[in-house]
Amino acid sequence: MKFFIAFCFAFCVLAANCQTIRVGLYTEKSLESIELSGFSGQYLLISDSIVKEISPKDILDVKIIEGNQMSLFLNQKFYSSPSKISLIQLQCINTLLIQSSSSNLKKISFEGDFEISLVEKRLNIINSLDIEDYIKSVVVSESGINLDLEYYKVQAVISRTYAMKYWQRHENQSFNMCNTTHCQVYGLRNNTNLLIDSAVKSTRSLVMKYKDDSYYPTFFHANCGGQTSETDYIWNEKMACFKSFQDTFCRKTKQANWEKEIPLEKWSKFLTEKYNFPINDESSIVLMSNFIQEKRMAFFIHPRYGIPLRDLRDEFDLKSTFFNCQVKDNIVYLKGKGNGHGVGLCQEGAIIMASKGYDFKQILAYYYTDMYLDKIVKLRLNR
Numbered sequence: 269m270k271f272f273i274a275f276c277f278a279f280c281v282l283a284a285n286c287q288t289i290r291v292g293l294y295t296e297k298s299l300e301s302i303e304l305s306g307f308s309g310q311y312l313l314i315s316d317s318i319v320k321e322i323s324p325k326d327i328l329d330v331k332i333i334e335g336n337q338m339s340l341f342l343n344q345k346f347y348s349s350p351s352k353i354s355l356i357q358l359q360c361i362n363t364l365l366i367q368s369s370s371s372n373l374k375k376i377s378f379e380g381d382f383e384i385s386l387v388e389k390r391l392n393i394i395n396s397l398d399i400e401d402y403i404k405s406v407v408v409s410e411s412g413i414n415l416d417l418e419y420y421k422v423q424a425v426i427s428r429t430y431a432m433k434y435w436q437r438h439e440n441q442s443f444n445m446c447n448t449t450h451c452q453v454y455g456l457r458n459n460t461n462l463l464i465d466s467a468v469k470s471t472r473s474l475v476m477k478y479k480d481d482s483y484y485p486t487f488f489h490a491n492c493g494g495q496t497s498e499t500d501y502i503w504n505e506k507m508a509c510f511k512s513f514q515d516t517f518c519r520k521t522k523q524a525n526w527e528k529e530i531p532l533e534k535w536s537k538f539l540t541e542k543y544n545f546p547i548n549d550e551s552s553i554v555l556m557s558n559f560i561q562e563k564r565m566a567f568f569i570h571p572r573y574g575i576p577l578r579d580l581r582d583e584f585d586l587k588s589t590f591f592n593c594q595v596k597d598n599i600v601y602l603k604g605k606g607n608g609h610g611v612g613l614c615q616e617g618a619i620i621m622a623s624k625g626y627d628f629k630q631i632l633a634y635y636y637t638d639m640y641l642d643k644i645v646k647l648r649l650n651r
């Protein structure tokens with residue numbers, strides 16, 4: 269048995285060195301205590317130099333005591349005060365549940381290996397797993413259910429490309445990605461989705477690159493409203509790979525249109541205070557009332573007023589910057605198209621393309637200009 273454990277341990281560590289991604293969990297929370305339970309399969313618990321095999325029924329509690337000491341409890345009995353705890357899976361398909369009592373977090377299932385340490389008075393949890401298993405979880409979290417296989421392949425390539433592009437983003441915290449929206453949401457994979465598993469498997473190692481061989485910026489949004497956006501309309505940077513174009517696939521979908529009413533007083537206050545817009549001038553109301561975007565624009569009314577549409581979107585929580593405006597009876601009526609920033613891939617357009625029989629390569633090429641697909645060579649060679 270000892271030999272078997274040593275063999276599995278060596279195998280997993282070896283495999284981990286080759287193809288794993290390190291994900292920081294709950295990085296935005298200040299975790300002071302967590303419970304680990306629901307072990308599926310066997311894990312080795314390593315607390316400093318003490319090694320113990322954990323059974324599926326065991327429950328581990330990790331708590332910070334007096335702000336500077338980590339204590340480990342096994343089945344509610346004190347076990348040790350280690351500086352670092354590792355949980356190593358003995359088969360590479362194991363999962364466990366993590367729950368935090370201090371932050372009222374739901375129990376979430378994670379797979380792979382874990383390291384827990386005390387960093388700046390909070391529990392630092394790093395989850396290591398095969399990058400392809402990580403991608404499966406991200407696709408579940410970022411996509412809806414009941415979609416076509418080709419659409420899941422699109423999401424798998426996007427998520428893998430994103431992970432590779434920002435591989436060193438959290439380097440100073442000793443992991444690659446966090447599991448919040450700052451990087452990619454991950455860890456909600458309660459049920460296995462066979463279609464997503466198949467999409468990840470059949471796109472294994474595939475990533476998108478730009479013609480200069482850099483990883484392609486994988487921006488996407490819910491619906492572009494029929495026209496994608498240039499990057500400098502939304503952010504300050506102009507990125508040559510994103511050219512605005514007419515998207516004919518998303519115009520009749522759920523999020524294609526929106527409407528919003530805003531009191532004129534609130535709207536006017538923002539425009540006068542922030543941009544010195546001459547709101548009391550009768551002609552200003554006429555100008556606002558006739559604001560129509562047949563194509564996406566960067567500024568409200570005219571660039572000379574210096575009112576970026578993205579500022580209006582932020583201030584009034586608008587679904588997009590792609591809207592027309594009318595003023596009547598002291599109410600500003602906005603009629604808009606799309607949902608999201610409009611840069612890169614339009615998810616609803618891509619979903620329609622997949623349902624019409626386009627394959628994932630055609631869909632990616634439609635939204636990401638001058639993109640080509642490449643393999644993560646290093647990971648493939650190390651396999």
Ligand SMILES: [Zn+2]
Pocket residue numbers: 437438445446447448450451452
């Ligand atoms: Zn992050």
Ligand SMILES: [Zn+2]
Pocket residue numbers: 491492493494495515517518519614616617
């Ligand atoms: Zn679209």
